[in-house]
Amino acid sequence: MDSDLKQSIRGATLETWLVPLVILIFCGFTYWLTTEFARMPPILKRGIQPSDFPQLLIALMVGLTALIAWKDPIRVSERIHNPTLMAFGMIGAFVLLVQFDFFFALTVSCLGLTLLWKKRNWYTFLIVGFLVPIGVFFLFDQVFEVRFPRGFLTNLWYG
Amino acid sequence: MDSFITGLLALADPSLVVLLIAATLGGVIIGALPGLNATTGAALLLPFTITMEPVAAIAVLTAIYCSATFAGAITAILINTPGTSASATTCLDGFPLAQKGEAGRALGLAVVASTIGGVCSVIVLMLAAPLLARAAYSFAPPEYFALTLFGLSMLATIGGGSPIKNILAGCLGILVSTIGIDLMTGVERFTFDMSVLSDGIGFVPVMIGVFGISEMLVQISNSQEGLERIKLKAIKLPSKADYIKVWKTILRSTGIGTFIGILPAEGATVASMIGYNEAKRWSKTPEEFGKGAIEGIAGSEAANNSATGGAMVPTLALGIPGSPTAAVILAGLMVHGLRPGPTMFTEQSDFAFSIFWSMMFVNLLFLGVGLYGAKIFARVTLVPVQILWPCVFIFSVVGAYALDQSMMDVWVALGSGVLGYFMRRYGFSVVPLAIGLILGEILEQRFGQSMVMLKEQWWLLPTRPLTLFFLVLTFLALFGKPIWNRIKQLRT
Numbered sequence: 001m002d003s004d005l006k007q008s009i010r011g012a013t014l015e016t017w018l019v020p021l022v023i024l025i026f027c028g029f030t031y032w033l034t035t036e037f038a039r040m041p042p043i044l045k046r047g048i049q050p051s052d053f054p055q056l057l058i059a060l061m062v063g064l065t066a067l068i069a070w071k072d073p074i075r076v077s078e079r080i081h082n083p084t085l086m087a088f089g090m091i092g093a094f095v096l097l098v099q100f101d102f103f104f105a106l107t108v109s110c111l112g113l114t115l116l117w118k119k120r121n122w123y124t125f126l127i128v129g130f131l132v133p134i135g136v137f138f139l140f141d142q143v144f145e146v147r148f149p150r151g152f153l154t155n156l157w158y159g
Numbered sequence: 160m161d162s163f164i165t166g167l168l169a170l171a172d173p174s175l176v177v178l179l180i181a182a183t184l185g186g187v188i189i190g191a192l193p194g195l196n197a198t199t200g201a202a203l204l205l206p207f208t209i210t211m212e213p214v215a216a217i218a219v220l221t222a223i224y225c226s227a228t229f230a231g232a233i234t235a236i237l238i239n240t241p242g243t244s245a246s247a248t249t250c251l252d253g254f255p256l257a258q259k260g261e262a263g264r265a266l267g268l269a270v271v272a273s274t275i276g277g278v279c280s281v282i283v284l285m286l287a288a289p290l291l292a293r294a295a296y297s298f299a300p301p302e303y304f305a306l307t308l309f310g311l312s313m314l315a316t317i318g319g320g321s322p323i324k325n326i327l328a329g330c331l332g333i334l335v336s337t338i339g340i341d342l343m344t345g346v347e348r349f350t351f352d353m354s355v356l357s358d359g360i361g362f363v364p365v366m367i368g369v370f371g372i373s374e375m376l377v378q379i380s381n382s383q384e385g386l387e388r389i390k391l392k393a394i395k396l397p398s399k400a401d402y403i404k405v406w407k408t409i410l411r412s413t414g415i416g417t418f419i420g421i422l423p424a425e426g427a428t429v430a431s432m433i434g435y436n437e438a439k440r441w442s443k444t445p446e447e448f449g450k451g452a453i454e455g456i457a458g459s460e461a462a463n464n465s466a467t468g469g470a471m472v473p474t475l476a477l478g479i480p481g482s483p484t485a486a487v488i489l490a491g492l493m494v495h496g497l498r499p500g501p502t503m504f505t506e507q508s509d510f511a512f513s514i515f516w517s518m519m520f521v522n523l524l525f526l527g528v529g530l531y532g533a534k535i536f537a538r539v540t541l542v543p544v545q546i547l548w549p550c551v552f553i554f555s556v557v558g559a560y561a562l563d564q565s566m567m568d569v570w571v572a573l574g575s576g577v578l579g580y581f582m583r584r585y586g587f588s589v590v591p592l593a594i595g596l597i598l599g600e601i602l603e604q605r606f607g608q609s610m611v612m613l614k615e616q617w618w619l620l621p622t623r624p625l626t627l628f629f630l631v632l633t634f635l636a637l638f639g640k641p642i643w644n645r646i647k648q649l650r651t
Contacts, residue, residue, distance in 0.1 A: 019585050023327075030334065030349075038346045048610055050346040053603045057334045064327040072321045074585045083379045084580075091372075091573055094556075098566070106556060110549040116379055117545035128549045136553050146561040 015076050020069045024062065031058050083116045090116075101151025107133045163285075166512025170520055175215050179517060182222035183524050187532070189223065190230025190243055197227035197243060201487040205494070213495040214510060218517035220491050224484045225467050225521045228427055229273040229529065232460055236265045238551050240371035244362060245427035245463035247593050248435035250370055252448060252455030259451055267396040268453050269460045270529030272409050276461035277522035279410075280417040280468025285515045300608035301620050305629035307602045310429050311594070312436075312636035325591045328582060332595020333602065335360055342600075343607040355567045362596045364559040364568040365575045369589040371555040372576025375548045377583060396530065397453070405457040408438045416462035420469020427466040428597055434462025436636075468518060475503050475511060 034051040068074070090112040097105035111129040140146040141157075148154045170176060182204075189200035200223045208216035231243030236253030249269060256265040298306075311329065315322040338349040339359030350356040412434035419430035438458025439448045448455050467484075474485040476499075492499050503511050542550075559572035579589045613619045621627045 015585065033349060037348055040344050040346065044344065048343075048607055048615075050341040050344050050348055053606070054334060054337045054348065057330050057337075061327060061330045061334070064323055064330065067323050068321075068327065072323050076584065080584075081380045084376055087376055087379045088577065091577070095570075095573070098569075102560075106553055110553055113375075113379075113549040113552055114545050117548075124543070124545055127546055132550050132553055136557050140557055140561055144561065146557075146564060148560075149566065 016074045017069070019074045020065045023065045027058050027062050027065070031055065034058070086116055087113060098149075101153045102149045103133060103137060103153045104151060106136075162508035162512045165509045166514075166516045169214055169513035170516055175218060175517070176520075178211075178215055178219055179222050179521055180524065182219040183226040183521050183528060186223040186226030187230040187233075187525065187528060190227030191233040197224045197484040198487060200227050201484050201491075205487060205491055208491055209494055213492075213497060214513045214517075216495060217488060217491055217497075217514050220488045221467075221471070221514060221518050222521040224488065225277055225464065225518060226525050226528075228467050228484075229270070229277070229460070229464055229525055231463075232269040232273070232456075233266065235370075236269060236456070237262060238371065238547070239374040240551065240555065241366060243427075244366060244593075244597055245431045245466070246459070247366060247370070247428070247590065247597075248431045248459040249456055249463075251435065251459075251590060252450070252452045254374075255449070256451035256453070256456070261451070264397045264401065264453070265451075265456055267530060268401060268405065268456050270526060271397070271402065272405070272412070272457040272460040273464040273529070274522050274526040275409050276413045276416055276463070276465035277467060278519060279413045280420065280465035281515055281519045281522065283417050284468045284471055284518075285512070298625070299623075300605050300612055301623050301626045302629065304602065304605035304609045305620070305626040305633070307429070307598055307605055309629045309633045309636065310433050311598055311602065312633045315637055321586060324587045328587045328589070329591035329595035332592040332597075333599035334595075335365070335592075336362075336596050336599025337603065342604060355565065359600070360571055360596070361562060361568060362593065363562050364572040365596055366593050367555045367559050368572040368575025368577075369579035369582075369593055371551055372572060373579030373583060373589060375551055375555075376576065376580040378544060378548055401453055405454050408441070408454045408457045409461040411437060411441065412458045412461035413465040416465030417469040419462070420466030421472045427463040427470070429601075430466035430469075431459045431463035432594055432598075435459040440636075464522075471514075471518070475499050475514070 034054045037049075037051040039049055039051070090109050093112065094105045094109040097108055107129055110133065111125060114124055114128045137148065137157075141148065147158075150158060185204075186197070186200060190197060201220050204220065204223060208219055211219065228243060228245055231241050231246030232249045232253065235241040235246040235249040236257050239250050239254040241247045241250055253265045253269065256262070311333075315326055336359065338356055340347055340350075340357050347357065415434050415437060416427070416430040419433060420427065435455055435458045438454045439445050439452075442448065442452070442454050444452070470485045471488075474489050489499060497503075497507065497510070555572060555576075556569055559568045560566065562568055579592075582589050582592065609620065610617065621630055
């Protein structure tokens with residue numbers, strides 16, 4: 001048995017229990033949040049209290065999670081590939097770069113995403129890193145009148 | 160009869176025909192762009208229609224409505240990102256079919272189903288608008304609640320995979336829909352004192368995330384396997400055998416869509432969900448759904464486009480919009496000093512029939528645009544993946560932002576993308592999450608209104624015949640198959 005397969009079997013066992021546990025923790029936290037909602041006096045509650053419907057859903061989710069753990073356990077056949085992890089990194093980089101300029105963040109993240117695929121050549125970089133972002137910017141700005149958030153690059157256009 | 164002919168003669172005006180062609184093409188572009196939909200398009204165009212003649216103004220708005228509703232299917236099929244919420248169910252089978260290299264077939268079927276749905280609903284609109292409007296308005300909140308519940312019952316079977324996981328994902332979607340101010344009581348829920356969350360989480364950014372961005376993350380994983388598409392068949396249109404296979408589905412979904420469209424606020428999204436689910440339920444090969452079943456595409460598209468005609472019934476006959484876009488059209492009518500209501504069919508019947516004929520013309524027009532364009536659109540699947548998916552990322556992010564020009568929507572789309580990736584990884588379909596989010600708010604509102612109406616005696620719900628009918632359908636949809644299997648097991 002190679003190391004990848006061993007690792008994936010170990011991961012599957014862990015995730016089989018980890019996923020329902022995470023859902024249950026989420027349900028517990030959300031239920032606690034619902035207890036903090038304001039309660040309406042009977043004359044104003046209009047049928048149900050604001051917390052009733054979410055609490056009903058959370059109870060249903062807890063029941064279904066238990067059913068999943070018992071009847072339909074989580075199975076994972078493979079580990080997360082490196083390019084996917086790097087794509088998460090690109091999304092993280094986008095979130096950071098947006099603080100400087102939305103357009104710049106889009107361009108850099110797209111160039112980064114292009115690098116994650118095997119084929120790399122100058123025309124791909126030109127299309128994805130330059131032509132498409134500029135085209136999208138002008139399409140939304142000029143045709144649909146959607147203004148991009150201001151930043152050091154977009155200010156060059158907006159003045 | 161005079162109005163019927165006078166309305167048709169309105170199309171003899173070349174300027175109106177040119178306007179309708181331009182609006183149809185514009186609607187196709189708007190509908191195909193994630194983040195922009197028929198409502199946005201109609202709202203953007205509304206100020207420009209003020210200077211037009213009333214017939215031209217309303218005809219242009221309805222042209223945008225019909226064509227954008229159809230065009231949502233283009234991106235749904237090609238890149239798994241529905242251009243409009245009504246096309247969410249089209250992704251389920253459209254994208255797998257495109258992945259098999261049959262994008263042209265999927266697009267062609269979507270066009271034909273949309274056209275038939277649209278044309279039939281306009282005929283129904285012309286013949287039976289007052290009658291149907293009267294029938295629809297015998298619905299009170301309990302009936303709407305039961306109908307929405309029936310729409311949600313499809314969560315168990317939609318998207319393939321485990322019914323338990325599907326329902327859990329649907330519950331999560333409904334829970335997300337409770338974020339924001341509770342419309343019944345005005346109490347803030349899950350907002351963490353952030354004003355940007357007071358209006359709740361929009362379903363368009365979530366759909367862009369769970370369908371578009373998560374698909375990109377999945378595709379990056381697959382890039383290591385050297386994914387190759389069958390290129391030759393990509394632009395081939397559907398065959399005669401395909402149309403023969405789906406004609407019943409198209410007719411059924413057209414009926415469903417027209418009726419659902421007539422119900423106020425239900426609209427094309429609910430229609431497409433029920434249309435898809437019924438297509439699966441009646442199919443001889445339900446196991447093919449989610450893997451590229453052509454009946455799935457036809458069921459969803461016929462239903463959502465037929466809802467556009469249906470939604471115009473309450474809009475014109477009673478002045479109550481049948482969908483968000485119909486609300487914009489209603490605003491357009493009022494801007495031009497027209498008073499929608501029962502008198503529309505007596506005092507302004509020429510005007511009403513001009514609109515009906517314009518809708519008919521637009522539906523036939525996008526049959527041509529769609530079938531001719533299908534071969535061009537299908538070529539998107541031939542674009543190299545290293546260019547296509549980064550472009551999808553750009554359109555997803557900008558599309559999410561464009562909706563309200565809010566960065567919050569961008570964060571929601573990105574977060575939903577990551578959540579969608581992990582949901583898929585662990586065997587949860589992302590479709591129930593999106594559907595739960597769309598229908599959750601309606602469900603809770605209708606339940607609250609029903610409780611007020613029934614003085615909090617929920618057990619009185621089944622005492623209303625129509626409510627009981629929909630509740631029984633819901634029960635059968637959820638438990639019918641397991642019960643039937645159990646009975647068969649006991650017999651053998």
